[in-house]
Amino acid sequence: MPARIRPHVVAALALVAAGGLSACTGTPDPQTAATALAEALATGTLDGAPLSAADSERATTELDEVLGTLAETPRTVVADVGEVEEAGDAPTVPVELTWTVDVDASDTDLTWTSSTELTLDGDSWTAPWARRMLHPDAGTDGVLSSRRVPADRGEILGAGGSAIVTSREVWRIGIDKANLPEADVADAAVALATTLGLDPQAFADRTAAAGPRAFVEAIVVRRYDHGDVDVEGARRLPGVLLVEDVLPLAPTAAFARPVLGTVGAATAELIENSDGAIQAGDVVGLSGLQQQYDETLRGLPGTTVALTAGGATREIFSTEPRAGSDVTTTLDPRLQMVAESLLSPVKSPSALVALRPSTGEVLAAASGPGSAGFSTATLGGYAPGSTFKVATALALLRSGLTTDSPMDCTPTAVADGREFSNYPGFPADAVGPTTLEGVIATSCNTALIGARDRVDAADLATAAASLGLGVALEAGVPTLVGEVPTDATGTEHAASMIGQGRIVASPLAMATVAASVAAGSRVSPVLVTDVGGKSLPAAADGAVEAATDETSAPAPLTDDEAAALRRMMRAVVTDGTASFLVDVPGGEVFAKTGTAEFGAQEAAGAHAWIVGFQDDLAVAVLVEDGFSGAATAGPLLEELLRAAR
Template identity: 50%
Template sequence: MTFAGERAAARRRLVVGGIATALVASGLAACSPEPPTPDSATQALAAALASGDFGEAPFAGGAVDETEATAARTAAFEGLAPWEPQVKVVSTTIDEKDEDLATVTFGYTWDVDESDADWTYETSAKLARDDEDLWRATWSPSLLAPDLVAGEVLTVTRARAERANVLGAGGAVIVEPRTVHRLGIDKTRVAAPEQDAAARAFAAALSIDAEAYAGKVAAAGERAFVEAITVRHGDLAYDVAALAAMPGVNDVTDQLPLAPTRQFARPILGTVGPATAEIIEKSDGAVSDGDLTGLSGLQRQYDAQLRGLPGLTITAAQPDGTAPRQLYAVEPTPGTPLTTTIDVGLQEAAEHVISEVAPASAVVALRPSTGDVLAAASGVGGEGMSTATLGQFAPGSTFKVVTALALLRSGMTADSDTTCPDTVSVDGRSFTNFPEYPTDKLGTIPLRTAFANSCNTAFISARDAANQDALIDAAGSLGLDPHASLGFAAFLGDVPGDSDGTDHAASMIGQGRVLASPLGMATVAASVAHGATVVPRLVVPAEGAATPSPTADETEPSDEATDAPRPVVPLTADEAATLQQLMRGVVTEGGATFLLDVPGDEVAAKTGTAQFGEAGNLQNHVWMIAIQGDLAVAVFVDVGEYGSTTAGPLLEEFLRAAQG
């Protein structure tokens, strides 16, 4: 019999011999303290098993058990990092024959993936109450996992899930697995003394940093394959066969999720590749070394949806892998496709239109009736940035659509007279029209003529009829919401709320501190066409899926919106009809008559030029926006001549392509 058992037996003998006398004499038994329950001990042990800190664990063996438990838990669970279990007391049972003995059952829960299913199991421990009325347990490895014995460790093996495709309008497949060639030096294919020369020669052929690549090859293991570049199959920019024939080079054929071409909506869709150390660290175990993950764009933002859930097998075995026992297994769950609104044909047309444009540029097309983003192309001058959706530029005279709405709300009509002088001075600053402004459209002219010919001085002269708040409200009515959350990384536009004087005058013509993206100005055009405020939509949420927020490095508009959110003033059908007439006048009598013969529905448009830079070296952002049927388009070039002469031909080319 254990010490605890002997103590219990002595207590029972005492009860038999003297309890009746005690009760009769004084009734003291009713005041005797109840023996302590094991609850505090079991809770402390559960906390220790969960955290790995056994300093307060109620072990009978004291420091010896504490040391053994700490070492055993560290070794056993190391292969499951960064996961940590939750451990709770499921039940505690006092022995029916000996009240100084108890059995506790612990419930383990491991959150091993992003699904609602967890790995759960139970373990148990024996406790005994000592002569100090303290409950204590004896350490055993089986407290960590079912039937775990000394020396056994847990390991997890992952099976990669099939990454889902990215789809476009009508279910068209945009991103799917495509064949690629991983090219690099294979150190088993070239003798050690020749490896440095082989690496440098290969780097020179690829026009990459030879010193850096040779260093990577030298630092790799003696049988390593050191990848230098991944080339999509059929990429005419690389002669894969010739590169693979170079000394020491190996061509490893693989598949990666890729769009139809390297350029196709790349800044928006993003890329996929091996998970970085940062991504792995932030994933809480959802991503491990060697996994493919989204590295940027929608592929990164919706990575959890696209990559699915890996298959998992958790095994207990000796450290050398012998005597394995499977404790848990789950099959891979394929990813869920990401559906976008991108029209493949229109996106390709937009990419083609700006393929030869050197400065940063963009073409954005929306369907006004739905807000669907049909195309969002960014030119190579943006150096990988999504100029189409994240660019922040002064919109110039395309913003006069917004200003015109504010003036209409002040009581003006399309036929109201405005004053269009050569120059107008505001607080000592002189504003002029663009150099080629027609002289026969100066003087007192109706608003429709001032709009069609883009008279800066007329709009600035009317500044008292539309204060800054009126401009902000009008911008919001046309979709320029600086606080919009669209389900993808985007900036629409921002009109500062603290402008007056010359800054307000500049705002009237879309300059000063007014900012917009090509997506934002396409939204303005779409709202005019639709007759109500349009909210652009690029991503169609998967059924039952939450919409993730863009990560900080993907949104990053350079400046925060200047004002808190304010209610949107609805755009009325009458207001939109007048704006449509004004924009049509730009085509019939203003600066966009070249669009008169575009096939299909009538085109309405607005040109835009915004100066920027230092005095004496001013350059122009150039814009055009247009609506045609159920299509709204914005074209932007960072540096150009005028909206009509630089952006105009690009817009016409796109509209003609859209007509087929």
């Protein structure tokens, strides 16, 4: 609905009668009545306005008629009172009424001047009602009308300035009540909803509630890519209308939808909270980047105001729409579509995030269909399992170990009475004396838990922060940066050593860990680089967010540390749990698998993870309910790396 009226009434006095009429005779000042009249016209509430009793009821009706679609538009009315004329039966005074109407969000207002006169009736000034009080050319039947002219919506661009979200042709499919007998409307609505796979009763109720000649939209589909929607079946149904339109859409219905978001008709809540900038029927961003940057993308609509009087219509005001501006992202359309294709068969929530380590640019942020529209890629919070061992290894390096330091991979390890074991199927020949490199390659839990006294929880948090996990950032989209507790002790600290306990990470955060090892320094991911021609602020370089105290700011990753981590992640591929990646074409592949168990033992599940990098591409893959990182997430990473060549 239109914006609520916010009246602001100003009355200017130009009373020229010598000495002032009220001062000489005791007659009331006409300025008071003029101000009251202006206020009543501005608010649209004529009760108590200085009108004759005979005019009051007609005035209220005609006010709404003349203003038409402008009736609820914010406006001011200013009253200028002229010189009192005492000729005739009673004193009169001319009044000019200057109207200023805030028709749209532009800086230009619609203004006009109408007139009336006040007549002294006993001890009160009243005005005779006439339509010309509302507009000088209203005559006896004048009506004002306004029409918003939509602005072209800005585009969401991808890497290299390629258009991701741009205008694409659609069908709006719905019931045209004007072309149906009233008795047939309910059956038609149920038939259409059933054909489209919608809730029949809900759509029938919505159709019944609409006006007698309304078009009630059921669904919007791409004109040349209907998916599973039976457009032709709907077209053949009685009372169904397909309306051609264009909407800003991504290449496919699923393309980065949780990140990019959607557009559609403005909701009542958005209209109410927009301070008049959004009106009913406007197309706005409803979620994701489309909503986050809606003000930039939607531009400013134009407005045309016309006056119809005496059978003729003329335009009295117009503003041109101002097209919205673009938002530029780093997404690579081809890589994003490959990632989504790989996740399409996965039933549980899943995600694949790809970064460019040299720049931090997010090339793909895909969430599978099991995520049901939630951006698992950027906001999903999960225990990272053994992928966190990259950070654990860094903490142990800082404690004085090297990749060749001897360690013991035992069948089990006990921490404060709790027994930990290695993953099911752990190779028997990997049990026994080994090195830190061997521990990371085979993902031995017990060896790392056995070394827990070398590092405390704060050491783990600081090491993770050096790799970007838990560090505040400005990616241009909402993100979960992750959290590593600094106060974990006992069995909880033991669990932290292998990426469980209270450690939480998103796929974006774990892709950042891999990218930081590849780059040799902490990477700050970025997904939105420019909004309306303005570059976003550089990525934050602050302390660990909600993970460390003020004394535990991220320590820089040294060249030697990065080299050691790369050596260990390469060993995962050549001699460990990700050997299936050893023959991927291109440069050497570095990886770390991870399996994080969750749930009670009888219904236990596992988050399947893998992180890795090749050349200037770092990737994290998560499947919420999988078998293991190597078996479930690993093949997805392999296919992505092969497709990225």
